[in-house]
Amino acid sequence: PREVRLVSRPVGWPTHADFELAESRLPDLADGQVRVRNTVMSVDPYMRGRMSAARSYAAPYELGEAMTGGAVGVVEESRAKGFAVGDHVLHSLGWREVAILDATSGRKVDPALASDSAYLGVLGMTGLTAYVGLTRIAEVRPGDVVFVSGAAGAVGSAAGQIARALGASRVIGSAGSAEKVRHVVEDLGFDAAFSYRDGPVSTQLREAAPDGIDVYFDNVGGEHLEAAIGSLTVGGRIAVCGMISVYNDTEPAPGPRNLSRLIQTRGRIQGFLVGDHYDLAGEYAGRAAQWLATGALQSRETFVDGIDHAVDAFLGVLRGENTGKMVVRL
Numbered sequence: 001p002r003e004v005r006l007v008s009r010p011v012g013w014p015t016h017a018d019f020e021l022a023e024s025r026l027p028d029l030a031d032g033q034v035r036v037r038n039t040v041m042s043v044d045p046y047m048r049g050r051m052s053a054a055r056s057y058a059a060p061y062e063l064g065e066a067m068t069g070g071a072v073g074v075v076e077e078s079r080a081k082g083f084a085v086g087d088h089v090l091h092s093l094g095w096r097e098v099a100i101l102d103a104t105s106g107r108k109v110d111p112a113l114a115s116d117s118a119y120l121g122v123l124g125m126t127g128l129t130a131y132v133g134l135t136r137i138a139e140v141r142p143g144d145v146v147f148v149s150g151a152a153g154a155v156g157s158a159a160g161q162i163a164r165a166l167g168a169s170r171v172i173g174s175a176g177s178a179e180k181v182r183h184v185v186e187d188l189g190f191d192a193a194f195s196y197r198d199g200p201v202s203t204q205l206r207e208a209a210p211d212g213i214d215v216y217f218d219n220v221g222g223e224h225l226e227a228a229i230g231s232l233t234v235g236g237r238i239a240v241c242g243m244i245s246v247y248n249d250t251e252p253a254p255g256p257r258n259l260s261r262l263i264q265t266r267g268r269i270q271g272f273l274v275g276d277h278y279d280l281a282g283e284y285a286g287r288a289a290q291w292l293a294t295g296a297l298q299s300r301e302t303f304v305d306g307i308d309h310a311v312d313a314f315l316g317v318l319r320g321e322n323t324g325k326m327v328v329r330l
């Protein structure tokens, strides 16, 4: 079986030369371990940060080692109690076709309830991120006008729909193409959307939300964040989930020039990491199941096939080639 290793630390945009596809060395199973053949693996924007040497909330990837990340696979051999051949397991040893893991670090998932990829996306870390950002961080309330950037992406598409399900009066999205704008409005039920490539975000946001926005769910940072601060209502809340527009910058970009608006609006801006909020996972799972059943929450996935295309899939996420969750099928 094969695995993807990081062989050099990208400066600016990563390229294929930073990665190597290699044969895995698979030791025999120790007590308490399972061998899992991965069916799907996640490629996520945060992985860009782990490719740099700088310490962050997640440890940097080691050069010459297989990378890690969310994955679901099927148990091929088990020396762990409670895990049988054929069980589906969610774990963090993605970027490889076959993983050997301590069973305690994996979680069994039910293939009868949802597809393996759903446990990476709408029912997994992605969906929970949207839920945490809206409920615990932005404290979205019925009647709020909510703006979501990265609206056609995995977290953003969930955030917009969940905001609506939680009673938002108007949900506005931004994305990077006309087709994505069409998708979030026509398929996902956003009230309005625009492409940030069509003109200044501040102008387009003001047109879409003439009376301002109460909540901004930020996936993008930069110009989007400044525009959102400019449109914030009194008491408005900004949940900073991600800032993908700066992840490949080699020089830190200047911050929003209008932060002083937080004073007159008594506005609040707060970043968060989903990993701190797994206590909400059970609550979210219950509500997500209902929203999925009624159609209030729909999830789109973009599939790329084969470990030999995993790097393409990762680069594709950074470039916006995905609609909904980008998933590598192994």
Ligand code: NDP
Pocket: 044, 045, 046, 125, 126, 129, 150, 151, 152, 153, 154, 155, 156, 174, 175, 176, 177, 180, 196, 219, 220, 240, 241, 242, 243, 244, 245, 246, 272, 273, 274, 275, 317, 318, 319, 320, 321, 322, 323, 324, 325, 326
């Ligand atoms: P997405 O599925 O949203 O994929 C990333 C998207 O970002 C692309 O599809 C692209 O869409 C968009 N994008 C890329 N470059 C730019 C740019 N310069 N300006 C605007 N949009 C851009 O990924 P995820 O849903 O996995 O992640 C979304 C955000 O959430 C990321 O910032 C990520 O880091 C963050 N995140 C944070 C977590 C936390 O715990 N805080 C947990 C999980 C994710 P387009 O075509 O629209 O440009």
